[in-house]
Amino acid sequence: MELYALTAHELSEKLIRREVSAREVTQSVLGRIASTEERVHAYVTVTESIALAQADAVDAARASGESVSPLAGIPIALKDNLCTTGIETTCSSKILRGFVPPYSATVVEKLEASGSVFIGKANLDEFAMGSSTENSAFGASHNPWDIGTVPGGSSGGSTAAVAAGEAIWAIGSDTGGSIRQPAAFCGVVGLKPTYGRVSRYGLIAFASSLDQIGPVTKDVRDAALLMNLISGHDSRDSTSIVRDVPDYTRALTGGVKGLKLGVPKEYFAQGVSPEVSASVRTAIDTLVSLGAIAEEISLPHSEYALPTYYILAPAEASSNLARYDGVRFGHRTARATNHVDLFEKSREEGFGPEVKQRIMIGTYALSAGYYDAFYLKAQKVRTLIKRDFDLAFEKYDAIIAPTAPTVAFKLGEVSDPLAMKLNDVLTIPANMAGIPAISLPCGFSDGLPIGLQLMAPNFGEETLFQIAYAYEQATRWHLGRAQL
Amino acid sequence: MTTTYEPIVGMECHAELLTESKMFCGCANAFGGAPNTRTCPVCLGLPGSLPTMNRRAVELVLRTALALHCEISLDCLFARKNYFYPDLPKGYQISQYDDPIGKSGYLDITLEDGRRKRIHIRRVHLEEDTGKLIHAGGNESEVDYNRSGVPLMEVVTEFPPDIESADEAKAYLEKLRSILIYLDVSDGKMEEGHLRAEPNLSIRPAGTSGVGVKTEIKNLNSFKSVYKGIEYELVRQSELLNAGEPVRQETLGWNDVSGETYHMRFKEEEQEYRYFPEPDLVPLHFETADIEAARADLPELPDAKRERFASQYGLREYDAGILTASRPLAAYFEEAAAGADPKAIANYVTGDLAKLLNASGQEITETKVTAAHLRELIMLRDGGKITNNSAKAVLAEMFETGEAPAVIVETRGLAAVSDDSAVAAEVDKALAASPEVVAKIKGGNEKSKGFLTGMVMKAMKGQARPDVVNRLIDERLAAL
Numbered sequence: 001m002e003l004y005a006l007t008a009h010e011l012s013e014k015l016i017r018r019e020v021s022a023r024e025v026t027q028s029v030l031g032r033i034a035s036t037e038e039r040v041h042a043y044v045t046v047t048e049s050i051a052l053a054q055a056d057a058v059d060a061a062r063a064s065g066e067s068v069s070p071l072a073g074i075p076i077a078l079k080d081n082l083c084t085t086g087i088e089t090t091c092s093s094k095i096l097r098g099f100v101p102p103y104s105a106t107v108v109e110k111l112e113a114s115g116s117v118f119i120g121k122a123n124l125d126e127f128a129m130g131s132s133t134e135n136s137a138f139g140a141s142h143n144p145w146d147i148g149t150v151p152g153g154s155s156g157g158s159t160a161a162v163a164a165g166e167a168i169w170a171i172g173s174d175t176g177g178s179i180r181q182p183a184a185f186c187g188v189v190g191l192k193p194t195y196g197r198v199s200r201y202g203l204i205a206f207a208s209s210l211d212q213i214g215p216v217t218k219d220v221r222d223a224a225l226l227m228n229l230i231s232g233h234d235s236r237d238s239t240s241i242v243r244d245v246p247d248y249t250r251a252l253t254g255g256v257k258g259l260k261l262g263v264p265k266e267y268f269a270q271g272v273s274p275e276v277s278a279s280v281r282t283a284i285d286t287l288v289s290l291g292a293i294a295e296e297i298s299l300p301h302s303e304y305a306l307p308t309y310y311i312l313a314p315a316e317a318s319s320n321l322a323r324y325d326g327v328r329f330g331h332r333t334a335r336a337t338n339h340v341d342l343f344e345k346s347r348e349e350g351f352g353p354e355v356k357q358r359i360m361i362g363t364y365a366l367s368a369g370y371y372d373a374f375y376l377k378a379q380k381v382r383t384l385i386k387r388d389f390d391l392a393f394e395k396y397d398a399i400i401a402p403t404a405p406t407v408a409f410k411l412g413e414v415s416d417p418l419a420m421k422l423n424d425v426l427t428i429p430a431n432m433a434g435i436p437a438i439s440l441p442c443g444f445s446d447g448l449p450i451g452l453q454l455m456a457p458n459f460g461e462e463t464l465f466q467i468a469y470a471y472e473q474a475t476r477w478h479l480g481r482a483q484l
Numbered sequence: 485m486t487t488t489y490e491p492i493v494g495m496e497c498h499a500e501l502l503t504e505s506k507m508f509c510g511c512a513n514a515f516g517g518a519p520n521t522r523t524c525p526v527c528l529g530l531p532g533s534l535p536t537m538n539r540r541a542v543e544l545v546l547r548t549a550l551a552l553h554c555e556i557s558l559d560c561l562f563a564r565k566n567y568f569y570p571d572l573p574k575g576y577q578i579s580q581y582d583d584p585i586g587k588s589g590y591l592d593i594t595l596e597d598g599r600r601k602r603i604h605i606r607r608v609h610l611e612e613d614t615g616k617l618i619h620a621g622g623n624e625s626e627v628d629y630n631r632s633g634v635p636l637m638e639v640v641t642e643f644p645p646d647i648e649s650a651d652e653a654k655a656y657l658e659k660l661r662s663i664l665i666y667l668d669v670s671d672g673k674m675e676e677g678h679l680r681a682e683p684n685l686s687i688r689p690a691g692t693s694g695v696g697v698k699t700e701i702k703n704l705n706s707f708k709s710v711y712k713g714i715e716y717e718l719v720r721q722s723e724l725l726n727a728g729e730p731v732r733q734e735t736l737g738w739n740d741v742s743g744e745t746y747h748m749r750f751k752e753e754e755q756e757y758r759y760f761p762e763p764d765l766v767p768l769h770f771e772t773a774d775i776e777a778a779r780a781d782l783p784e785l786p787d788a789k790r791e792r793f794a795s796q797y798g799l800r801e802y803d804a805g806i807l808t809a810s811r812p813l814a815a816y817f818e819e820a821a822a823g824a825d826p827k828a829i830a831n832y833v834t835g836d837l838a839k840l841l842n843a844s845g846q847e848i849t850e851t852k853v854t855a856a857h858l859r860e861l862i863m864l865r866d867g868g869k870i871t872n873n874s875a876k877a878v879l880a881e882m883f884e885t886g887e888a889p890a891v892i893v894e895t896r897g898l899a900a901v902s903d904d905s906a907v908a909a910e911v912d913k914a915l916a917a918s919p920e921v922v923a924k925i926k927g928g929n930e931k932s933k934g935f936l937t938g939m940v941m942k943a944m945k946g947q948a949r950p951d952v953v954n955r956l957i958d959e960r961l962a963a964l
Contacts (some may be wrong), residue, residue: 083532103525136577175846204531208763237534238765316763319564322575327627337669339625341569367759375735375760 002190004165005481008074008442011168018062022073025168026117029075033119036484041141042151042161044080044090046120047406051075054117061115071225072115077167079158080121081128083202084108091204092136093126094329095324095350105202106234107171107213115228126352127321128178128206130154131423132359132414134271135159135354139444140411143185144482145448151422152182158216163482166420169226170216175206176309177404177427179214180439181396183313184403184451189217189439189468191474192427193227195434196241199234205320205378207238207313210431219478220440220469224248227461243459246261251462252469257291259467260396266302267401267426268390279443279450280402286474287400287467305429309431311365311378312432317355317413318362324350357417368419386433393457397468402426403439403451430455438464441477449477489687489722492695493647493714495656496682497639500613501544501672507612507635508535508578515676515803519618519628527633529573534764541610541635542585542768544669548637549586549608550779551663557583560618562610562762567755571615571625576707579638581759582669584609585768590641591663592787593655603656604642611636637669644695650714657681662786666811674705681710686731688722696721697731701738701745713738715743724739767906770942789814797826806834813848819855824862832858837875840883852886861889873946874898897946904956907948911956914939925961933957 003011003025003095014020030048037043078084081091083101085108090096104112111118125135133141134158136175141156143149144164151160158179162170163186172194174180183190191214205211215226231245239480263284284294324330326346330342333345351359365374393398404423414420430437435455442452452471456463472478503513509526549556551940554741563581586608593601615632617625623844644713647653661679664670672679681704686696699721701713733751738744784792786808793804793814807817807830821829825837837858843852861882870893878892885892893899913934915922933954940953 083530091531091532099531101525101530101532103530103533158529201534202532205764236536238536239763317762319566319576319758319760322566322568323531323573325568325570326574327570328528328573329530339570340568342570361760366760368756368758371758371760 001011002032002165004032005169006168006315007218008071008168008225009118011074012070015062016070021057022062022117023052025073026055026075028163028193029119029167033271036164037142037166038320039142039147039484040144040160040164040166041124041139041144042157042164042166043120044092044123044136044138044157045088045120046221049118050087051117053117058115058117058374062149065241069114069229069452071229073117074168075117075171076111077119077122077158077161077171078108079124079155079170081124081173081204082108082171084118084121087121089121089204090138091127092106092124092138093350093355094137095135095347096204096329096346097331099330102453103202106199106236107230108202110232111171116229117404120161120409121169122155122167122172124178124281125154125156126355127317128154128173128175128202128211129317129354130256131177131181131420132409132411133157133160133182134411135352137352142411143408144484145187146408147323147484149448150185151412152185152404152408154178154182155190155216156182156185157236159183159190162186162216162218164484169218169222171213171226171230172203172216173203173211173213174208174427174431175210175212175313176431179216180427180437180451180453181404181423183216183439184441184449184453185408187439187449187477187482189215189220189223189438189478191215191223191227191438191461191464192430193231193461194241194436195431196239197459197461198230198437199232199237199240201234201484206315208320209316211234220465220472221249223438223466223468224252227307231252244464247463248461251465253466254470254473255291256470258289258469259285259292259338259398259463261292261467262297262392262396262399263294264297264299264302264392264399264401267350271425272402272405273423273445275445276402276404276406276450278446280400280452283442283452283471283475284400287471290470290474291311292467294400295396297384297392297399299399299429300390301381301384301388302429305385305432306425308378308381309428309432310361311426312382314358314362315375316362317367318359318366321351321355321359326329326350354417369377382432385429389429389433389435389455389457394469397456398460398463399455401453401455403453407445407448407450426453434458436461438468440472441480442471442475443477449480486726487722489683489718489725490648490690491650491651491687491714491718492645493653494643494645494684494698495639495641495647495653496684497657497660497698498679498682498915499637499664499672499681501541501635501637502668502670503540503544504539505538505889506633507541507603507610508633509536511925512600514636514676519626519630521632523632523828526627526806529575535762537577537765538635544667545585545637546770546775546778547575547608547782548639548664548669549589549666550775550781551785552586552589552591552605552608552639554586554588554605554608556770556775558766558772559583560585560768562765562768563759564762565611569614570625570791571629571632573615573629573632577612577614578762578765579611580609591656591659593652593659595651595655598773598801600654600853601646602942603646603652606640606642608637611638617787648717650711651914652716653683657710659786662809666783666785674707677705680705683710683714685714685717685721686768687718687725697733699731699734699736699745701736702748704738706740709740712743713745720745727848765846772844783811793817796877797821799827799830801911803830803834810848810862816848816855820858820862824859825866826863827856828866832862832879836879839882840880851883853882854886857882857888858896864889864893869893869949870898871949873948904952907944907952908960910940910948910951911945911960912937913943913956915960922961922964926964
């Protein structure tokens with residue numbers, strides 16, 4: 001197999017044994033980009049020279065016997081909503097075109113410190129608002145399993161890059177499913193950690209109370225390894241939690257005997273395709289055959305998660321996106337005659353239609369006279385959704401469900417914004433509750449991957465890794481590679 | 485017929501807090517300097533940056549809320565106040581809305597006639613300051629973000645307001661300022677904008693109750709402008725109502741040169757702030773024990789100190805008030821008064837020393853006259869070593885040179901003449917020179933003795949002790 005097709009833990013072994021150099025791995029990935037990126041369009045920016053310099057530095061350090069991370073030299077794609085010192089960071093928006101941050105996100109610093117090789121900045125739906133990566137101001141990304149379909153979104157660039165071999169692994173962000181849904185569409189593993197587990201400092205905010213950075217990988221072991229690198233408290237993020245980071249690979253025991261899984265009936269209801277339902281049910285059977293116990297449960301407030309999310313997320317976004325005013329950075333209109341004009345025209349020219357729509361919805365939801373009926377009520381419903389999970393986790397170790405209702409759809413096929421948003425109906429509840437959730441491949445329908453979703457209580461990432469790894473060991477879905 | 489109106493005034497005051505760093509980042513909280521030299525991704529609102537709470541700022545607001553007798557919210561939220569302006573980098577200001585740190589407090593003011601009045605306070609909260617726009621001429625503006633994110637405390641009076649005149653508003657602001665300085669919460673420098681006041685005012689026919697349609701004057705940075713602004717609005721609103729015109733709810737600016745308010749915007753044009761809880765900060769929680777510790781840690785405040793000075797040192801209320809107007813002055817007095825006559829010290833501190841300070845523009849903390857030297861001076865005088873007149877001259881020299889009073893008395897030869905024979909000789913001369921005065925005294929006019937005393941003192945160049953002079957005059961007169 002080509003180097004670019006390997007996992008990080010496989011490459012790590014080769015790098016440690018000096019069978020390959022970081023430069024060779026990096027060149028393999030860059031070569032893959034050269035041959036497939038035109039079709040996939042996973043990246044906004046490919047940082048070839050930075051990647052090669054980082055790879056050479058790692059090789060030099062290893063050669064001189066310096067102590068380096070076992071994962072040093074692995075090429076990674078960073079979603080382009082993570083600030084990177086000296087590298088243009090666009091959020092796939094015209095309004096940030098040309099913005100070169102003077103600082104890096106905490107996650108980026110951590111990765112840099114462990115010798116990561118930054119291959120490029122991955123495409124996304126503008127400001128992470130979307131479920132197909134079609135909302136990028138710089139063009140849609142494509143699903144490596146079928147170039148005519150979407151990779152999902154908003155971390156579609158990250159998942160497409162990993163699925164295509166254009167990165168060994170990647171970082172995404174998940175506000176309502178933005179890691180898990182594209183991971184499901186692209187047949188890779190994607191984890192949304194517990195809210196507060198990974199620092200948000202330097203992640204360009206969409207909805208602050210929901211955003212969480214997480215790994216996109218080819219298998220569960222890589223996800224555990226990448227979590228080891230990026231997790232932990234950060235004094236620069238007040239919402240990050242002071243709590244020790246375990247070695248997540250210790251959870252990869254292979255056993256699930258006696259673990260109790262809740263199967264929420266609401267997650268198999270209308271809108272979920274029969275093929276997806278069937279694959280997930282088969283996956284549940286596999287876990288039961290390994291010794292897990294599965295029982296049907298109810299999460300009665302699930303149906304309110306989507307409408308509630310579409311009040312709270314736009315409300316926060318309307319405020320978070322107020323700073324893009326043309327004054328200090330990013331796009332500034334050339335047609336302004338006064339400061340109000342400067343704001344209005346810069347924003348009008350800089351933001352795409354989906355972003356504008358959400359700013360409008362959020363502004364409305366926070367306005368005097370509507371606040372109680374929308375924002376406040378949505379917060380109350382959010383508490384109820386959280387309570388559903390709390391009650392379920394009193395009896396169950398994890399909840400198992402599909403990640404997305406369908407497999408990837410054709411580019412341009414879903415034009416109705418509401419239909420597009422329905423893609424996230426099964427992933428949003430975990431964001432609302434703050435709990436960790438993982439998506440991993442569990443089958444195919446018409447040649448397109450299907451995602452299995454596991455959810456656990458707060459800081460239950462180890463439970464997710466344990467179950468996901470046991471399932472992965474018992475199946476072969478994670479070994480498939482998209483043919484391009 | 486014209487109606488006489490009286491004002492009802494609410495006060496919203498902002499104080500920049502004396503912290504080392506800004507509210508949500510590590511940049512220095514300082515004044516002046518080249519534009520945009522104290523900025524970072526957080527206070528510039530760069531994408532992806534996040535605020536972290538300055539605990540010291542929270543403590544300072546808690547202290548103030550306790551000193552103003554507020555109820556403390558055990559759990560308080562920060563909120564985003566959303567509006568667009570070039571000096572507001574994030575497009576929202578992090579402030580407090582529903583649960584301010586302190587609410588329902590009060591502050592007592594003392595009016596010129598000695599009357600006390602309680603001014604109720606609605607809320608004390610913490611927020612961040614904005615940057616500053618600099619009009620660069622022509623159609624251009626520049627923005628300086630050095631002030632962006634500086635911790636700002638807002639103190640708002642209760643509604644309906646208790647303040648009913650410009651004098652009361654000024655007294656309120658003076659009292660608030662002195663409390664903030666006492667607490668080391670703010671330096672109170674109004675001219676640098678570290679303490680700013682925004683009075684809002686409506687009027688009603690004198691002697692009635694209720695409130696009218698109010699106008700608000702933005703960003704006043706002196707006691708004088710607060711006083712004049714309120715007086716101006718009282719007249720302007722009265723004239724409107726007397727002419728049968730309505731007062732419109734509006735926000736006004738203040739022109740210090742012309743002494744007039746000017747229109748900024750009407751209420752209908754006000755921004756809709758869309759407050760909502762700040763998701764980037766966790767709610768603030770106080771333990772009851774922390775609050776009690778902060779309460780126990782409060783310094784003695786102006787009112788308590790004034791009352792103590794009056795009773796402990798036997799001072800007049802008025803003098804006690806002057807001496808407790810600032811903590812350094814009160815401390816200076818107490819140090820000087822230890823072991824000396826407090827009233828005599830008070831007279832000097834509020835009298836001769838105050839005059840010297842005023843004339844030179846110095847603060848009590850800057851004077852070369854140490855409290856110990858002042859005490860020494862008073863003891864020299866009260867011990868009869870120097871006369872009262874000499875003491876004033878010695879003080880003037882102490883003020884210039886910082887020399888110890890005993891040294892000045894020695895080198896200037898100002899020691900009081902206590903040698904009776906020298907004084908007696910001058911008394912004899914005075915009696916001999918003024919037989920008609922002696923006759924008057926003999927005739928029962930005791931007051932005329934002062935004339936003789938004056939003559940002797942003059943002849944002795946002020947260095948004779950008045951009590952010795954008076955005793956010798958009495959003895960000589962009795963012997964005649």
